[in-house]
Each structure stands twice: as structure tokens, then as C-alpha cells.
Amino acid sequence: GAVVSQHPSRVICKSGTSVKIECRSLDFQATTMFWYRQFPKQSLMLMATSNEGSKATYEQGVEKDKFLINHASLTLSTLTVTSAHPEDSSFYICSAQKTGGNTIYFGEGSWLTVV
């Protein structure tokens, strides 16, 4: 079946630094990828939708200058948390929609801890 891989699965960074999370569709092309965030005991919340070759669409309340999304190819989207703060510590998960189809495939998620 289709596989979406995220890297790293866990990362600890210092406050004020930037960290990049990659989301790759390993065996299919994905025109559209989605980034979610989940705080403890809360729902997965959509942060942004990225389309290959164009700017990402951010959900209300998500700072686009803080959460930089790049979807430069049909198999890779990256989320960069810039100037990270402890409150950015969360579980980030991506999903990819196979080009031309409706099915969504999720990555395994990335745990970010900012100290």
C-alpha cells in the first residue's frame, strides 16, 4: 500500500532555533499534502494545506511566517518551525493525497520538544 514517511520521528531543539520536518510519499505522487498538529489531549488540528509548486494555504490562527511549508516536488513537503518556543512542542503529522485520487495517506508523525 501507499506509504508516507516523516522524518524525524522525534526531535528536541533549543528555544530560538529552527527545526525542519520532512514528509515524503514513498511510492506515489502527491499534489496535495496536509500538515496537522496535536496538543496533548486535544484533536488533530489542520495547520495548512500545501500544493506542489504553489504557496501553502494556512488555517486561521496559524502563523505562516513561523511555520514555513515548502512543497517543492510531488513527493516531498517540509514544515520548518522557525524560532521555536516551548509552546510549539507538539505532535506534528502530515498526510498526502495521491494525485488524481481521493484517498489520504498519513505519515507516522513527528514529536517536537522545544527546551
Next chain:
Amino acid sequence: GNSVTQMEGPVTLSEEAFLTINCTYTATGYPSLFWYVQYPGEGLQLLLKATKADDKGSNKGFEATYRKETTSFHLEKGSVQVSDSAVYFCALGDNYGQNFVFGPGTRLSVLP
């Protein structure tokens, strides 16, 4: 806006016990309803889905029926196994596979 509520966990059951994880939703229009499962160290996987009222989704012994009158999509399994231990997410979305709204997830632990 759309929202999904599901029972808080963790849920701990003995092997072969009956499982119910409640899920209710609020939505405009007629969304599709989904259950996703996340096993340790893996990504979310689609477990089952239903696209319209009274549809029943089923997979791997799990079932859920789209109940429009009660705005519910409860997940059930008659006899759980240790291998069912995972986090289960209820979600709604459109028929194009987008605009997902997830519940907070329910962690299930099945003991031998």
C-alpha cells in the same frame, strides 16, 4: 463549524472483550465519516469509513454505522485482540478526501 467528539481514554480491556468507542459529530452538510487507527510507531491508517446515512463501514472485525439521527459513528468490535492495541481517531471529511476534522483519539490497550 464542524467538530468531532469521542470518548476519552485510555480504554483497557481483556482479550476477547467487546469494544465500543463512542464518536459524535457536528457538521454542516453531509460529510463522510471515518475511523483511523494508529499503531505504535506507525502512521494513521484508514480503518473504515461511511459516506452517507445508515451506511455501515467494516474492516478487520470492526464496524461503525453512520447514524444521522443521533449524529454518531460509534466503533465496535465483538472480540478484541492484543494486536488491536492502538490509538483510534474518529474523523469527518468531505467526499474528496479533504477538509478532515479529527477527534482527540482514544487509546486502547488490550491485555492478554
